[in-house]
Amino acid sequence: MSPDQNHIFEEVASRDKPGLVTNLKTYLLRHAQVFFYSLGQLWRTPFSMLMTAAVIGIALALPTGLNLLLTNAQQLSGGWDGAAKVSLFLKQKVSDEKARSLANKIRKLTEVSEVEYISKEKGLAEFKERSGYDAAIKALDENPIPATLLVTPNLQFNDASQVEELAEKLRKYKEVEFVQLDSEWVQRLYAIMDIVSHGVVILGFMLSIGVLLVVGNTIRLAIQNRRDEIVIVKLIGGTDAFIRRPFLYTGFWYGFFGGLLALILVFFSLLLMSGPVENLAGLYESQFSLHKMDFGTILTILMLSIGLGLGGSWIAVGRHLRDIEPR
Amino acid sequence: MIQFIQASKRYPGGHDALQNVSFEMDTGEMAFLTGHSGAGKSTLLKLISLIERTTRGQVIINGENTSKVRKGRIPYFRRNIGIIFQDHQLLFDRTVYDNVALPLIISGQPPREIARRTRAALDKVGLLNKEKSFPITLSGGEQQRVGIARAVVNKPSLLLADEPTGNLDPELSWEIMQVFEQFRQVGVTVLVASHDIDMIERLGHRTLSLKDGRLVQDTVE
Numbered sequence: 001m002s003p004d005q006n007h008i009f010e011e012v013a014s015r016d017k018p019g020l021v022t023n024l025k026t027y028l029l030r031h032a033q034v035f036f037y038s039l040g041q042l043w044r045t046p047f048s049m050l051m052t053a054a055v056i057g058i059a060l061a062l063p064t065g066l067n068l069l070l071t072n073a074q075q076l077s078g079g080w081d082g083a084a085k086v087s088l089f090l091k092q093k094v095s096d097e098k099a100r101s102l103a104n105k106i107r108k109l110t111e112v113s114e115v116e117y118i119s120k121e122k123g124l125a126e127f128k129e130r131s132g133y134d135a136a137i138k139a140l141d142e143n144p145i146p147a148t149l150l151v152t153p154n155l156q157f158n159d160a161s162q163v164e165e166l167a168e169k170l171r172k173y174k175e176v177e178f179v180q181l182d183s184e185w186v187q188r189l190y191a192i193m194d195i196v197s198h199g200v201v202i203l204g205f206m207l208s209i210g211v212l213l214v215v216g217n218t219i220r221l222a223i224q225n226r227r228d229e230i231v232i233v234k235l236i237g238g239t240d241a242f243i244r245r246p247f248l249y250t251g252f253w254y255g256f257f258g259g260l261l262a263l264i265l266v267f268f269s270l271l272l273m274s275g276p277v278e279n280l281a282g283l284y285e286s287q288f289s290l291h292k293m294d295f296g297t298i299l300t301i302l303m304l305s306i307g308l309g310l311g312g313s314w315i316a317v318g319r320h321l322r323d324i325e326p327r
Numbered sequence: 328m329i330q331f332i333q334a335s336k337r338y339p340g341g342h343d344a345l346q347n348v349s350f351e352m353d354t355g356e357m358a359f360l361t362g363h364s365g366a367g368k369s370t371l372l373k374l375i376s377l378i379e380r381t382t383r384g385q386v387i388i389n390g391e392n393t394s395k396v397r398k399g400r401i402p403y404f405r406r407n408i409g410i411i412f413q414d415h416q417l418l419f420d421r422t423v424y425d426n427v428a429l430p431l432i433i434s435g436q437p438p439r440e441i442a443r444r445t446r447a448a449l450d451k452v453g454l455l456n457k458e459k460s461f462p463i464t465l466s467g468g469e470q471q472r473v474g475i476a477r478a479v480v481n482k483p484s485l486l487l488a489d490e491p492t493g494n495l496d497p498e499l500s501w502e503i504m505q506v507f508e509q510f511r512q513v514g515v516t517v518l519v520a521s522h523d524i525d526m527i528e529r530l531g532h533r534t535l536s537l538k539d540g541r542l543v544q545d546t547v548e
Contacts, residue, residue, distance in 0.1 A: 235410055236430045237402045239403075
C-alpha cells in the first residue's frame with residue numbers, strides 16, 4: 001500500500017481535538033445550513049408549499065381580521081361615547097323662567113360641562129322644520145313639545161356608569177318629567193361587541209388548533225416520504241436531534257409563510273374596506289378612518305404563526321420519528 | 328474488538344436466529360462470516376451494530392457491553408462502526424460527495440475537516456473524479472465503493488459488511504475485497520458476511536461459518 005493511500009488514517013493521529021469555540025461555531029453553522037436547506041426543499045415544490053401556507057394564512061387571517069374590525073368598532077364607539085348627552089324632558093307646566101333657573105342650577109354641578117336649554121317654542125320650531133308634520137301640529141290646541149335641557153357631562157365624568165349616575169341625580173328634580181340617556185345604545189353596542197370579542201377568541205383558538213394539525217399532518221407526510229433517508233442516517237450514527245432538525249425548520253417555514261400570507265390577506269381586505277368605510281364616515285361627518293395593523297400586531301401574528309408551525313411539526317416529529325428504526 | 332459470549336437472538340414469534348454463539352476477534356483482524364441464507368449472518372451483524380439486541384448472552388464491542396448501551400447513546404456507539412450494505416443504502420437525491428460527507432456532518436465536524444476527509448475517503452476508493460455525480464449515474468461497483476467511502480470516512484475502528492459483493496461480478500468483488508484488505512492493514516477490524524466461498528478461500532482469512540443460527544466452524548489462524 002502506497003503512503004498516500006494511507007493518509008485518511010494518518011490524519012487521525014495528526015488532527016487536534018476541535019476546541020469548544022470551534023464546536024459551537026460548527027453547531028451554529030450546521031443550524032444555519034439546515035435552516036436554509038429546509039427552505040430550499042420547500043422551494044422545490046412551490047405549489048404544495050403554497051397550498052399549506054395558504055391554509056395557514058386563511059385560518060389566521062380570519063381571527064386577525066375580525067379582531068382588527070372589532071378594535072376599529074371599539075374606537076368608533078369610543079368616539080361616540082365621549083359625546084354622550086343626557087336629555088331632560090321637563091314637565092309641561094314648568095314655566096320658561098323656572099326651566100332657565102334649573103338649567104343654571106344644573107350647570108353648577110361638577111359633573112356637568114354644558115347645559116343647553118331648548119324652550120317649548122324652539123323645540124316646536126325645530127320639530128316642524130325636521131319632521132314636516134307642520135299641518136298636523138297646527139291642528140293641535142297647544143304645543144305638545146316639552147321644554148328640554150340637553151346636558152353634556154364633564155369629560156372626566158363621561159364613563160358609561162358615571163353618566164348613568166348623573167342621569168339618576170337629574171331624575172330627582174321635581175321639574176323633570178323624563179330622562180333619556182343618549183348613551184344607552186352605545187352600552188348595548190358594547191355588550192354586543194363583548195360577545196363578539198369572546199367569539200373571536202374562541203374562533204382564533206379553534207383555528208389555531210386547525211393550523212397545528214395541518215402543519216402536523218404535512219410534516220407527518222414529509223417524514224413518511226423520507227423514511228429511507230431517516231433509516232440510513234440512524235444507521236450511520238445520526239441522533240434523534242439531528243434527524244428532527246430539518247423537519248422542525250420546515251415547520252418553522254410553513255408557519256412563517258402562513259403568517260406572512262395572513263398579514264397580506266388582512267392588509268388587502270383593509271384596503272378594500274377603507275374606501276367604503278371612509279364614505280360612510282363622510283356621511284356622518286366623521287373623520288373616522290380604518291385603524292391599520294401596527295407593528296406590534298404584525299409581529300404578534302408572525303410569532304404566533306411560527307410558533308404554531310414549530311409546535312405542529314414538533315408533535316408530528318415526536319409521534320412518528322420514534323417508529324422509524326433500521327430493521 | 329468483538330467478543331460474543333453465548334449470544335442468542337430470538338425474534339418475537341419464537342424464531343431462533345442465533346443460538347449460543349461465542350467467538351472473539353482482535354483489533355486489526357479480518358474475518359469472513361459465511362453460511363446459507365437465513366443462517367443468521369445478518370442477525371449477527373445487527374447485534375454488533377445494535378440494530379437488534381441479544382435475548383441471551385453478551386456482545387462486547389471495543390470493551391463496551393452492547394446490552395448496557397442506552398437507546399440515546401446508540402448513535403454515538405454506531406459512529407465507531409462503519410457499515411456497508413449489500414444494497415448500498417445511498418441517498419439518491421444527493422451527490423456522491425454529500426453522501427460520503429454525511430457521517431461527518433452528523434458527528435459535527437468543522438467544514439474544513441469535512442471537505443478534507445470526504446475527499447480523502449473518495450480518493451481511497453478511487454472515486455474522487457465522481458464527487459459531483461449522483462449515485463444513480465454510477466455503476467453497481469461504483470455505488471458500492473461510495474458506500475465503503477461513507478463507512479470509513481469517520482475512521483471507525485470496526486468495519487462491518489453485509490454481502491458487499493452480492494450483486495457484483497467476480498472482478499469487481501475482488502477489487503472491493505482489496506479495499507477491505509487495505510483497511511485491515513492499517514488496523515481496522517473487518518468482518519464481512521459473504522457466501523462467495525471461492526473468493527473467501529482465495530483471500531485465506533479466518534472464516535466463521537453459521538448454520539441454523541449456530542457457529543459450526545471457526546478457522547482461527
